[in-house]
Each structure stands twice: as C-alpha cells, then as structure tokens.
Amino acid sequence: MTYEFVPPIYPDETIYSYAARLHVYWAEKNHRKTAKRLFGKAPINIDQRLPLGIEHIARATGNEVDTLLQHHTFYPLFSGFVSCPIALKEAMLSKSGKNLANASSVAQAGIASLGGSRYCPLCIERDKLQYGIAYWHLSHQLQGVTCCTTHDVELVQVEQCTRKFELPPQQDESNGVIASKDALRLARLLLRFNSDFEFNIPDCREDYWGGPSELLRLKNQYRGQNVDMAVLMEAVNLLSEKVFNFRILSENVVFNLIHCTDYYCHPTKHIFLCFVLDLLSVRQPETSVNRDLHNQILERDRFKTIGYYQLGINQLRPTSREVNRSVNYVKSIARQIGVKYQKRTKFITPDIEARIIAKAKAGVHRQTIAYEEGVSVSTVELFINGVLGLSEKRRNLRKESRRKDARQSLLNTMSNLPELTRKNIKKAIYADYMWLYRHDKTWLYQTLPAARNRTKL
Numbered sequence: 128m129t130y131e132f133v134p135p136i137y138p139d140e141t142i143y144s145y146a147a148r149l150h151v152y153w154a155e156k157n158h159r160k161t162a163k164r165l166f167g168k169a170p171i172n173i174d175q176r177l178p179l180g181i182e183h184i185a186r187a188t189g190n191e192v193d194t195l196l197q198h199h200t201f202y203p204l205f206s207g208f209v210s211c212p213i214a215l216k217e218a219m220l221s222k223s224g225k226n227l228a229n230a231s232s233v234a235q236a237g238i239a240s241l242g243g244s245r246y247c248p249l250c251i252e253r254d255k256l257q258y259g260i261a262y263w264h265l266s267h268q269l270q271g272v273t274c275c276t277t278h279d280v281e282l283v284q285v286e287q288c289t290r291k292f293e294l295p296p297q298q299d300e301s302n303g304v305i306a307s308k309d310a311l312r313l314a315r316l317l318l319r320f321n322s323d324f325e326f327n328i329p330d331c332r333e334d335y336w337g338g339p340s341e342l343l344r345l346k347n348q349y350r351g352q353n354v355d356m357a358v359l360m361e362a363v364n365l366l367s368e369k370v371f372n373f374r375i376l377s378e379n380v381v382f383n384l385i386h387c388t389d390y391y392c393h394p395t396k397h398i399f400l401c402f403v404l405d406l407l408s409v410r411q412p413e414t415s416v417n418r419d420l421h422n423q424i425l426e427r428d429r430f431k432t433i434g435y436y437q438l439g440i441n442q443l444r445p446t447s448r449e450v451n452r453s454v455n456y457v458k459s460i461a462r463q464i465g466v467k468y469q470k471r472t473k474f475i476t477p478d479i480e481a482r483i484i485a486k487a488k489a490g491v492h493r494q495t496i497a498y499e500e501g502v503s504v505s506t507v508e509l510f511i512n513g514v515l516g517l518s519e520k521r522r523n524l525r526k527e528s529r530r531k532d533a534r535q536s537l538l539n540t541m542s543n544l545p546e547l548t549r550k551n552i553k554k555a556i557y558a559d560y561m562w563l564y565r566h567d568k569t570w571l572y573q574t575l576p577a578a579r580n581r582t583k584l
Contacts, residue, residue, distance in 0.1 A: 133189060142199055143175050143178060146161065147263070148260065167187075177215075201268075238395065245283060247282055249277075249303055269321070274307075279306055280304060281303060432456075526566070537560065538574070547576075
C-alpha cells in the first residue's frame with residue numbers, strides 16, 4: 128500500500144532517517160504507529176547501516192527495493208565480505224532481525240564503541256539550506272568512519288533508541304573539529320570500497336585485489352611463509368589508537384585475515400588492516416653489504432673465542448657469555464680446532480634419587496625439584512615415571528588442590544557478595560566456576576544460591 132503523500136528519499140539518506148522524516152511530516156506522535164505503517168511491524172529496530180523491512184517500506188513509499196538496498200544501506204559493502212550475500216539480502220528485506228547479525232558478520236565484530244549514530248555539524252546547516260531539514264547521512268554511519276569527507280571535520284556521535292524515529296539535531300553552532308589526515312584517509316577508503324560494490328566498479332578491488340597477504344608480499348614483509356607479527360601488530364595498534372583511541376584488531380584476527388582465505392569478519396576490520404599495510408614502508412631486502420658485515424662479525428667472534436681457548440679457558444658457558452654467542456657456537460669452534468672443553472657431568476647419587484622421589488610424592492613441582500637438586504627436569508620425570516603409580520598420584524594431588532582452590536573461590540565470592548545471582552557469580556569467577564561445573568558439578572549446584580525466577584511483568 129502506497130500512501131497519498133510520501134516525500135522522496137534524499138541523497139545519501141539512511142532508511143532510518145527516511146522513516147524519521149516521514150514521522151515528522153505526518154505529525155505522528157506514536158512511534159509504534161509509524162513503524163506499523165512503514166514496516167508492517169511494531170516495535171521494530173531499524174539500524175542505520177543494515178536496516179530491516181526494506182521490502183515493506185519500499186511498497187509503502189513507492190520506492191524501488193533495489194534503489195533503497197543499493198544506495199541507502201551498506202548492503203553493497205557487506206555483500207562483498209560475507210559468506211552468503213543472498214542470506215544477508217533476504218534478512219534485510221524481511222521484517223525479522225533473527226538472522227541479520229549472523230548473516231552480516233556483525234555479531235562477532237567486537238567494535239560496539241564505533242556504533243551509534245553520527246552527524247556532521249556543517250552538513251546540518253547545508254541540509255537545512257537545501258532541503259529545509261537536516262537528516263542522517265549514510266556516509267557518516269559506517270563503523271570506522273569518524274569524520275565527514277565533505278567538510279573534513281570530525282563527526283559527532285550520539286546514542287539513540289533505534290525503535291524511536293528521531294532526526295539529528297536541527298541546530299549545531301559548532302564549526303566542527305578538524306579531522307586528522309589518517310582518519311580522513313581511512314574514511315575515504317571505507318566509502319570507496321562501498322562505492323566499488325555499489326556501482327560494480329572494481330576500483331578498490333584492483334588496488335587491493337590480493338588483500339592483506341598480497342600487500343605484505345608487495346611490502347617485502349614475508350620471510351619464507353612467515354610474517355613478523357610483533358612488528359605488524361605494533362603498526363596496527365599504533366594507528367588504531369591514533370584513529371579510534373582503542374585497539375580494533377586482535378592478533379588472532381590479523382593472523383586469520385592474512386592466512387585464511389575463508390575467514391569472514393566485519394568489513395571495517397578487513398579494510399583497516401589493508402589501510403595499515405598500505406602505509407607500511409617497504410622492507411629492504413638483504414644486500415651483499417649486510418651479508419659482508421654479518422660475516423665480519425662472525426669472523427671477529429670466532430677469533431675472540433679462539434683467543435679464550437688459547438688462554439687455557441676451556442669452559443663453554445663462561446666463554447659463550449664473554450663472546451655473547453650460544454654454547455653450541457663456542458662448542459663447534461672448540462671441535463674445529465681440536466680443543467678439549469670441560470663437560471658438565473652430573474652423577475645422581477642414591478641420596479639425590481631418594482630426595483627427588485620424596486619431593487615428587489609430596490606434590491612439589493618438577494621444575495622446583497630440578498632446581499633444588501641441580502638436575503634437569505627430564506631427569507626428575509624419569510624418576511617419577513620409574514615409581515609405579517606416582518605419576519597418577521601426582522595428577523590426583525593437583526586435581527584435589529585445584530578443587531580446593533575453586534571451592535574456596537566460590538565460597539569467598541558468595542560470602543563477600545551475597546546478592547549475586549548464579550549468572551553473575553559465573554561471570555565473576557568464570558575459570559573456577561567452569562572447573563567446578565566440569566569436575567565437581569554436584570557440589571557446585573548444592574552450594575550455589577537458589578535460581579531466581581525472572582518472570583516478565
């Protein structure tokens with residue numbers, strides 16, 4: 128059903144903004160009535176980026192479904208980064224958001240602080256002059272876009288209820304804060320990617336056709352099949368803190384984006400990693416000058432080691448410390464020149480063996496026993512395995528010790544915070560709670576407070 132007077136949707140306007148503007152034009156006071164009228168369902172949550180009920184609002188306003196989907200949502204961008212674009216499209220056309228989060232990879236995004244709605248103070252004034260009313264711009268709403276690419280100023284973020292249809296403030300006297308160059312470059316790149324998929328022009332896809340792995344290859348960051356993750360994460364975190372004031376990518380996500388071809392995540396994460404890699408300087412390949420310098424250092428340390436042997440020092444570890452090389456390095460040189468070096472021999476006496484077994488039976492850690500007796504950990508393990516049933520006994524001792532600690536942790540938490548529910552207790556001591564759940568469930572359920580009935584009023 129199309130209503131008699133429905134104003135057109137404005138350029139770069141979100142579906143949510145369009146509904147809010149119609150709510151104002153119709154002088155409707157009840158948001159549920161507007162939702163029912165436009166989306167056929169009330170209440171309904173309409174996201175600025177990936178809204179629901181597009182098919183119904185298209186019929187109600189006389190707009191084309193594809194026009195709303197392609198030019199007034201971020202479906203084009205997300206469709207290029209999800210495993211099943213058809214499922215995402217069907218979720219957005221329907222009135223149910225049950226499958227939208229999973230279909231769009233937003234559920235595991237971990238970037239909630241980049242949500243909310245944003246507006247540009249200068250766009251507010253421009254829209255009022257041109258259209259008589261300010262509205263929400265789609266280009267301001269994508270997670271990762273923190274500035275207006277038209278006026279080069281930072282966006283103002285506001286929190287709002289997506290079940291109520293509200294327009295941005297119609298007056299903002301501030302001239303805006305000038306955005307940083309990195310924030311502007313990232314915003315333009317994110318919107319370029321969306322435009323790429325929106326108009327099917329492979330602009331960004333040609334620039335970043337191979338994704339993060341190809342960018343790393345072009346920057347000469349690979350060493351064989353490996354990447355120096357410490358160096359890479361330092362660059363990622365530095366730029367993330369600079370643009371967002373928090374770290375947007377974990378090392379696990381970065382690793383998967385580089386090495387896994389079937390890893391799907393929020394588009395902002397993928398594009399931000401490409402953005403960081405694009406700014407990385409090209410790592411210079413190893414030259415003959417570098418190799419010559421390395422060989423000179425090796426030759427210097429070799430003569431230094433030989434000098435110690437000629438002085439009569441035949442102990443490996445003191446020599447390795449003096450030349451700042453490994454024990455194997457100084458040992459190999461000793462063998463090459465025929466120097467007899469002092470070996471560390473350790474004879475295990477019956478007294479040492481008895482003490483090791485006694486400490487093992489008492490539950491002392493293997494490394495502690497090895498340190499106290501001056502032997503290796505493998506030697507301690509050898510004696511433990513040589514006593515029938517001792518290894519099993521030590522496992523049981525560790526389990527009982529863990530049970531005691533977990534029980535005490537639960538009792539302390541319940542004593543200090545008696546008002547906590549079962550769910551909150553689990554959050555407070557998650558590791559201890561889950562250990563008891565797996566290994567001591569009967570005691571756990573007998574000790575926990577009674578479950579509370581949360582009946583809806």
